[in-house]
Amino acid sequence: MISIDVNGKTVEARKEEMLLSALKRAGFEIPTLCYLEGLTPTGACRMCVVEVEGVPGLVPSCAYPVFNGMKVQTHSKRVMVARKTIVELLLADHPDDCLYCVRNNNCELQTLAATLGVREKVYQGKKNKYKIDASSPSIVRDPSKCILCGRCVRVCEEVQNVSAIDFTGRGSSTVVSTAFDQGLNVSSCINCGQCIMVCPTGALREQSYLKDVINALKDPNLHVVVQHAPAVSVSLAEEFGIKAGTDIDGIMTAALRTLGFAKVFDTSFSADLTIMEEGSELVQRIKTGGKLPMMTSCSPGWIKYVEQFYPDFIDNLSTCKSPQQMLGAVIKSYYAQTNGIDPKKIFSVSVMPCTAKKFEAERPEMGRGAVQDIDAVLTTRELAELIRLYGVDMNGLTTSLPDNPFGQRSTAGKLFGASGGVMEAALRSAYFLLTGTEMAELDIKEVRGMKGVKEAKVKINGLEIGVAVVSGLSNAANLLEQIRAGRNDLHFIEVMTCPGGCIAGGGQPFNANTDAVIARMKGLYKIDKSEPIRVSHKNESVLKLYKEFLGEPLGHKSHELLHTKYAKRQVVQ
Amino acid sequence: MLSTKAQDVLKKFPDAKRDSLIPILQEVQEADGYLSKQAIIEVGRHLKLSASKIYGVATFYNQFRFYKPGKLTIQVCRGTACHVKGSAKILDTIKQELSIDAGQTTKDGLFSLEVVACIGVCGLAPVICIEGEFHANVLPENIKNILDSYRKKVSQDD
Numbered sequence A: 001m002i003s004i005d006v007n008g009k010t011v012e013a014r015k016e017e018m019l020l021s022a023l024k025r026a027g028f029e030i031p032t033l034c035y036l037e038g039l040t041p042t043g044a045c046r047m048c049v050v051e052v053e054g055v056p057g058l059v060p061s062c063a064y065p066v067f068n069g070m071k072v073q074t075h076s077k078r079v080m081v082a083r084k085t086i087v088e089l090l091l092a093d094h095p096d097d098c099l100y101c102v103r104n105n106n107c108e109l110q111t112l113a114a115t116l117g118v119r120e121k122v123y124q125g126k127k128n129k130y131k132i133d134a135s136s137p138s139i140v141r142d143p144s145k146c147i148l149c150g151r152c153v154r155v156c157e158e159v160q161n162v163s164a165i166d167f168t169g170r171g172s173s174t175v176v177s178t179a180f181d182q183g184l185n186v187s188s189c190i191n192c193g194q195c196i197m198v199c200p201t202g203a204l205r206e207q208s209y210l211k212d213v214i215n216a217l218k219d220p221n222l223h224v225v226v227q228h229a230p231a232v233s234v235s236l237a238e239e240f241g242i243k244a245g246t247d248i249d250g251i252m253t254a255a256l257r258t259l260g261f262a263k264v265f266d267t268s269f270s271a272d273l274t275i276m277e278e279g280s281e282l283v284q285r286i287k288t289g290g291k292l293p294m295m296t297s298c299s300p301g302w303i304k305y306v307e308q309f310y311p312d313f314i315d316n317l318s319t320c321k322s323p324q325q326m327l328g329a330v331i332k333s334y335y336a337q338t339n340g341i342d343p344k345k346i347f348s349v350s351v352m353p354c355t356a357k358k359f360e361a362e363r364p365e366m367g368r369g370a371v372q373d374i375d376a377v378l379t380t381r382e383l384a385e386l387i388r389l390y391g392v393d394m395n396g397l398t399t400s401l402p403d404n405p406f407g408q409r410s411t412a413g414k415l416f417g418a419s420g421g422v423m424e425a426a427l428r429s430a431y432f433l434l435t436g437t438e439m440a441e442l443d444i445k446e447v448r449g450m451k452g453v454k455e456a457k458v459k460i461n462g463l464e465i466g467v468a469v470v471s472g473l474s475n476a477a478n479l480l481e482q483i484r485a486g487r488n489d490l491h492f493i494e495v496m497t498c499p500g501g502c503i504a505g506g507g508q509p510f511n512a513n514t515d516a517v518i519a520r521m522k523g524l525y526k527i528d529k530s531e532p533i534r535v536s537h538k539n540e541s542v543l544k545l546y547k548e549f550l551g552e553p554l555g556h557k558s559h560e561l562l563h564t565k566y567a568k569r570q571v572v573q
Numbered sequence B: 001m002l003s004t005k006a007q008d009v010l011k012k013f014p015d016a017k018r019d020s021l022i023p024i025l026q027e028v029q030e031a032d033g034y035l036s037k038q039a040i041i042e043v044g045r046h047l048k049l050s051a052s053k054i055y056g057v058a059t060f061y062n063q064f065r066f067y068k069p070g071k072l073t074i075q076v077c078r079g080t081a082c083h084v085k086g087s088a089k090i091l092d093t094i095k096q097e098l099s100i101d102a103g104q105t106t107k108d109g110l111f112s113l114e115v116v117a118c119i120g121v122c123g124l125a126p127v128i129c130i131e132g133e134f135h136a137n138v139l140p141e142n143i144k145n146i147l148d149s150y151r152k153k154v155s156q157d158d
């Protein structure tokens, strides 16, 4: 530890850390734009400048290491003028579009302009106009609103190991773009939406399907049903000013009914169904010498990543569809049949914490003939928008229960929302399938938490099963490289595209710091602790579905409806 | 497919790292006359870098072009003197006449269009240069005639 002086106060700093992190820890508010915790600092925007005694010129605190005896001024006159000027210059080449912008009232640039007191157009310059890229089913890029902070570029490269986008051109014509300025849809983008989550402005947003959903809700000839993913009920609250991590499942269900959905189903039900299939698949692979390690297949960004970058691992992927697609498939088969509804008249909506789910729903394998399993995917953010649009008062609702036959869930299914959750749920059921008894201790602590790589050894019937849980695809890539190099102690690997799992998905509420994501995670484990049915194989509705319709896990009907295939994918990499 | 000449370039840099990116791109352009999409993708594979990164670096430098050069290269001078004498209008007119942007080649492969800083014949401003032939004091309304004369010449030669 060393001591530095900030605005006349003594502050402790760690040797060799950047000044900004010491300042933040000590509670000083320093505005930033290009800075992203945990990733390489670039010092590009200079928003975080401070004055350091003896150093000529202002220094960017995010990229400036501390030194002993350093004397810092964080809000001197010079600093304030510089910060304000930076924003004014950014605005000189920015469309004055706030009223029409998805990020209105939720934009870092807007907030900075307001807090720094920018109240007139100081610089008038030529504004760059770029075409909007709406080619992707998940992500829309609007480079005219880009301030070139580079956060998206770094996340895509450092966290996801994809690098679909980068800076192109030079000087005033610099723009973040794909290779050859082609559409994102033909790029290597895996649709994770992590770039949206870090973008300070409206330059990146999800492809919205709100209009389709609203039109469907208005159409008297359509039977419109909705499902919601495990992570949504512990995240939506934040959009309405309620504490992060609060589970508002019952209120959300009531809100969805108010919006006019005929049925409200729970994707956690089909998470349990996934476990029945995937657990059985794992047991079968282990018993019959199938391809191992088996890898989970519920995260569609990861699937596309394997298809394009690691096609030699395609056979390791579980053939199970994701819970979203499984539920979509049984809605348009079992549910349609038992209720005498023409599947073509069902409009099936899902609410997901994820932008890649939009891509997944459009995959040609995800349906039968002209009938897609899922018709429209909304993100958590879009659901909040819909609720506000219809003026539903979240405080005035009484909680409501989801609908049968797909409303019941175990808490294991709910755990799918956090990294490690699928693994924990699968192990609980695989243990039962292999031994006929329940695990003595259902909590598998080693696979919980925010760490990007978690590993454990689990003993079942004398067999030691090696498992790994990774989130963030650069972590997944590391693991795949280890396996290519000969590592062979693993049987089952859970991969989530987004760091921490779906709770930190690309469709989640903005402005969540790590603490908020951890709160969402805690919300899920709290549910797991407080309810009696904690294993998927005890979900009565799932068992009933097998009895009445599917037969048995991995049976003929399951294969037709709940499993799928993947193939090598050619994209610009 | 990558041209054999470009393949040979990559063979010359067997264990190349990031820092050889620019020399490799220069040699590939020398070999092919431009950087094709395929070349950018292959150079990326060779260096284990994404195509977006290679494209990003290449577009940073004016020296790289991304279109196969046409039979005839049109250079429009945008130096100070030409600017004062209305070269912006000249450039726009040519772009419209050929339906391409600077740095591109027409669909029929006849013309490519380049913008240059100053050709050094400011007395002739505004000036354009087509395959080494200077056209002095051009006016927007002359552009079509000038281009037509080249079109004629080429079709006679064929």
Ligand code: SF4
Binding pocket: A094, A095, A096, A097, A098, A099, A101, A102, A103, A104, A105, A107, A108, A109, A110, A145, A200, A201, A202, A203
């Ligand atoms: S990105 Fe922010 S500042 Fe720009 S138009 Fe949108 S809300 Fe306004």
Ligand code: SF4
Binding pocket: A139, A152, A155, A156, A160, A162, A163, A164, A165, A188, A189, A190, A191, A192, A193, A194, A195, A196
């Ligand atoms: S969605 Fe994911 S993969 Fe696609 S550009 Fe954004 S960060 Fe990269």
Ligand code: SF4
Binding pocket: A145, A146, A147, A148, A149, A150, A151, A152, A153, A176, A195, A198, A199, A200, A201, A203, A204
């Ligand atoms: S798109 Fe957003 S995150 Fe990416 S550079 Fe532009 S402003 Fe930054």
Ligand code: FES
Binding pocket: A031, A032, A033, A034, A035, A042, A043, A044, A045, A046, A047, A048, A049, A060, A061, A062, A063
């Ligand atoms: S936040 Fe420090 S330079 Fe951008």
